[in-house]
Amino acid sequence: MALLCKPGFGATTTLNKEFVPRVCVGSRHQSVVGFRLRPFSNARLCVRATQSTSVSTGISGQFAIAGINVDAGEGGLPVVKLHNKQKSECQIYLHGGVITSWKSKGKELLHVRPDAVFDGVKPISGGVPHCFPQFGPGAIQQHGFARNCSWEVVATSNEDDTPCVTLRLVDNEYSRAMWNFKFVVKYSVWLQGDNLCTEMIVKNVDEKPFSFTTALHTYFKADIKGVTVTGLNGLKCFDKDPVTKEPVQSSEDRDEVTFPEFVDRIYKDAPSRVVLRNGLGDTLSLENEGWSDAVLWNPYMTMKLYYKDFVCVENAKLDPVTLQPRDSWTAKLTISPLSE
Ligand SMILES: O=P(O)(O)OC[C@H]1O[C@@H](O)[C@H](O)[C@@H](O)[C@@H]1O
Incomplete structure (x- = not known):
């Protein structure tokens, strides 16, 4: 039984006193403790293309199971690939712990900038x-x-055609030089049917409290003139002025937010579900637990060569979360294609 990545497993409250270790047993699950891609001693802490092919081969040996491969991706960087029998696929680069591709029934729904x-x-x-x-x-x-930063793979599992990978980022010399705290972030990504699911857990492993803000800065493939986001009407919002960068407060009065011009807007206390129509015929539900805020961004003419092809709908936590030693914070996001 793999408890690791099952939707609904694990704490869903914002602050959890205990950081429950994810215990996985069973022949189809592999996990590792203390495994690291590279020693965190280098100030840059980044996987270099020349080293990563052999690194990914090593990871592949440890973590490749049915529905999960580890390959050398673009630039030779290690990439974890998940696929299930429903024809969903996704790719996660260990550099940045970033999901770069998610295909549902063969159609790409995320956008990587050119x-x-x-x-x-x-x-x-x-x-x-x-x-x-x-x-x-x-x-x-x-x-x-x-x-x-370079994230490490700590576990893979695949129960009931739900391939899942868990990555981890821990503090290191590079991070402590900017932010002097000891932390562990665990990030699980899994495919369940047509859905792309993530869970992020931040734990304070220091002896002093720390505060952070965070977001999943999702770039969706889009035709910007046809994009709408619903679920935000009535919320307080802040538009970042493109020149002064100062936030200007207003309130949303539209059922459907559109992008006819530059948009860089924060919505505080957003609902747990918003719906994105990407202008390409896809309707996506973004459902979360713990991500209290939302950010919409399209750079418009400030990126005139490619602004038309994407929209960012970001799940964020913008009021600082303060964690006491040993406390943790959890947030989940499920993105589901809806048929209409
Ligand atoms: O770092 P990236 O991916 O270019 O994104 C930058 C943008 O990210 C958005 O989240 C911010 O609201 C914008 O103000 C910012 O310009």
């Missing part, structure tokens, strides 16, 4: 990047460091 680089140093621009431990702007780099 200017994305796979050099193991810069963040991969697109898919579902992490913003942690800061959404930004703030004291450290915009969107934090998690998206440019």
